[in-house]
Structure formats: structure tokens, C-alpha cells
Amino acid sequence: MITWILKGVSRCTPHKVTSRLLSTFHQPDLKAIAKELENFPGGSIDLTKDNETGIAVMVINNPDKRNSLSGKMMVEMSEKVDQLEQWAQGKGLILMGKDGSFCSGGDLAFVKKALHYGAEMAAFQHHTLTRLHNLPLISVALLQGHTLGGGAELSTACDFRVMSTSGKIGFVQVKMGITTGWGATTRLVSLLGRKKALQFLSSAKIMSAQEAHQEGLVDHILQNSLSHNEELEACKQWLGLNYCNYDSNLLQAVKALIVHCDSSKDTSKSLKYERDVFAQFWGGPAQKAALAAKIKHN
Numbered sequence: 001m002i003t004w005i006l007k008g009v010s011r012c013t014p015h016k017v018t019s020r021l022l023s024t025f026h027q028p029d030l031k032a033i034a035k036e037l038e039n040f041p042g043g044s045i046d047l048t049k050d051n052e053t054g055i056a057v058m059v060i061n062n063p064d065k066r067n068s069l070s071g072k073m074m075v076e077m078s079e080k081v082d083q084l085e086q087w088a089q090g091k092g093l094i095l096m097g098k099d100g101s102f103c104s105g106g107d108l109a110f111v112k113k114a115l116h117y118g119a120e121m122a123a124f125q126h127h128t129l130t131r132l133h134n135l136p137l138i139s140v141a142l143l144q145g146h147t148l149g150g151g152a153e154l155s156t157a158c159d160f161r162v163m164s165t166s167g168k169i170g171f172v173q174v175k176m177g178i179t180t181g182w183g184a185t186t187r188l189v190s191l192l193g194r195k196k197a198l199q200f201l202s203s204a205k206i207m208s209a210q211e212a213h214q215e216g217l218v219d220h221i222l223q224n225s226l227s228h229n230e231e232l233e234a235c236k237q238w239l240g241l242n243y244c245n246y247d248s249n250l251l252q253a254v255k256a257l258i259v260h261c262d263s264s265k266d267t268s269k270s271l272k273y274e275r276d277v278f279a280q281f282w283g284g285p286a287q288k289a290a291l292a293a294k295i296k297h298n
């Protein structure tokens with residue numbers, strides 16, 4: 001079982017909203033969690049770095065399951081973020097899914113087997129996605145096809161979101177009987193303010209590209225009728241021409257400055273609160289009912 005360094009209190013009964021639980025866990029043992037997550041196989045996270053353009057592409061590769069994330073993929077994403085943190089020539093990053101879908105959230109096969117494991121998984125994802133968000137690279141999520149649940153959460157860990165005309169995005173967590181587990185509430189409030197975060201998260205509304213653009217969640221909509229590969233090229237151009245024109249040292253300094261100035265509002269408390277609330281609903285009756293209902297969000 002997983003090692004946690006607990007501060008004073010022991011782990012409480014899940015699914016009860018108690019203020020006691022909200023201050024339970026501290027300092028998760030991420031190595032131990034990674035070892036456990038690796039037991040949930042499927043898919044991969046693939047990274048290519050182009051030293052000439054300074055643009056890397058990270059691909060969420062699990063197309064048979066609409067690029068949902070297995071435990072193993074969560075670990076691989078963390079390892080790829082390690083590599084990007086060390087990339088001296090880097091300027092930009094595109095995060096995308098394989099074969100025309102961005103990401104449909106957690107792999108439901110993993111979710112069903114990991115219903116005892118929400119707090120650990122959320123702690124691991126918070127650590128990875130905070131580091132992704134804070135990379136010294138200008139990051140864009142290329143949203144093709146569906147971006148759902150945890151996938152929508154992933155997209156908020158990038159600096160920008162570029163979407164296909166036919167793309168759809170929805171924070172469907174409440175429909176799945178849970179709250180956000182991968183840090184999207186904290187990031188959405190900071191990105192778009194309380195009102196919009198509340199609208200997205202409480203309605204579970206699935207937005208078209210036009211709607212998401214109007215709401216300010218999506219920064220750019222790609223031209224219609226491009227192939228998946230052409231959309232990637234168009235996204236690279238959008239990123240390259242707008243934001244990657246200058247020397248990598250300078251651009252990395254600009255991004256690091258922004259992260260530094262922004263970290264004056266430390267998100268660690270808010271993320272911790274977010275994962276404590278998530279852990280109370282994860283594995284609870286509402287989630288079990290949603291899983292049994294085999295909901296499709298298209």
C-alpha cells in the first residue's frame with residue numbers, strides 16, 4: 001500500500017464532506033504512487049523535440065480509447081515533463097492526442113479498478129500538471145475531436161488552447177459523479193475567473209469550438225477542412241509565428257518570469273483542497289452510478 005506522510009490525523013472515511021478530511025494528507029510519496037500507477041497499463045505518451053524550431057510535440061497515444069489516460073500514461077507524462085524541464089533549446093510545446101481526438105479523460109477501465117485510489121492519483125497528476133503548466137516553454141493544447149473530463153483538465157495546464165472547427169470540450173466531471181481531480185478548478189479560476197469556472201464545472205456543458213472561443217477558453221480556431229496532420233502544422237505555425245520568434249534563452253526567461261510572478265499566489269493550498277474534495281466523491285455512490293450508466297458525452 002502507498003506510503004503517505006500524514007500530519008497528525010489518519011485517513012478518514014471517504015465520501016463524507018467533512019472539514020476534518022480536508023486537512024488529512026501531506027507530502028504524498030510520488031515514487032510509490034508511480035509504481036502503483038504503472039500496474040494500470042495501456043497507451044503511451046510520445047515526445048519528439050525539434051532542436052531547429054525549438055518546438056516539441058507530446059502525443060497522448062491511446063486512440064482505441066479516444067486517448068484516455070491509463071495509470072502507465074500518467075507516469076510516462078511525468079517522465080516526459082522531466083525531459084522538457086531540461087531542454088535548453090526549447091521554446092514551445094504542443095500537447096495533442098493521436099488520430100484526431102485530444103483526450104477523453106481517465107481510462108474508464110483504470111478508473112473502475114482505481115476507485116480506492118483517488119487521492120493518490122490526484123496528487124500525482126497535480127504534481128505533473130503543475131510542472132507542465134510551469135515549464136519554461138510556451139505550451140499549446142491542440143484540441144481535435146473530443147476533450148472531456150480529465151482531458152479538459154489537461155488542456156488547462158497549457159498556456160494556450162487551439163481547437164479544430166469540429167472540436168468539442170466539456171468538464172463533464174459532475175455528470176460522472178466527481179469533481180475535478182487533475183487541478184482544473186484551480187487553473188480555471190485563475191485563467192477565466194470564478195464565474196466562468198463555475199459555469200463550466202457546474203453545468204458539465206459540452207462546448208463547440210465557437211462557444212469555447214467566445215468564452216475565452218480557446219484562443220484560436222483552426223481553418224475548416226484540414227486533415228489531422230495539416231492541423232498540427234497549422235498549430236505549429238500559429239505557435240511559431242506568434243510566440244517562438246526569438247532566442248530560446250530569452251523566451252525561457254520570459255515564461256519563467258511569468259511563472260514566478262504568478263506563483264505569488266501559491267496554488268499548493270488550493271490544489272490540496274481540490275484533491276481532498278475530489279477524494280471524497282471518487283469511488284462514491286454517484287460515481288459508481290455514472291460508471292454503471294456507461295455515459296457517452298457526444
Ligand SMILES: CC[C@@H](C(=O)O)C(=O)SCCNC(=O)CCNC(=O)[C@H](O)C(C)(C)COP(=O)(O)OP(=O)(O)OC[C@H]1O[C@@H](n2cnc3c(N)ncnc32)[C@H](O)[C@@H]1OP(=O)(O)O
Pocket residue numbers: 064065066068104105106107108109111146148149150151153172173176179180181182295296297298
Ligand atoms: C480520472 C479523471 C476523470 C476526471 O477527472 O474527469 C475522468 O476523466 S472520468 C472520464 C470521463 N470521460 C468519459 O466518461 C468518456 C466516455 N466516452 C464518451 O463519451 C465517448 O466514448 C466519446 C469520448 C465522446 C467518443 O465517442 P465516439 O467518437 O462516438 O466513439 P466511441 O464512444 O465508440 O468510443 C470509441 C472507443 O473508445 C472508448 N473510450 C472512449 N473514452 C474512453 C475512456 N475515457 N476510457 C475508456 N474507454 C474510452 C469507447 O468505450 C469505445 O470503445 P469500444 O466500445 O471498445 O470501441
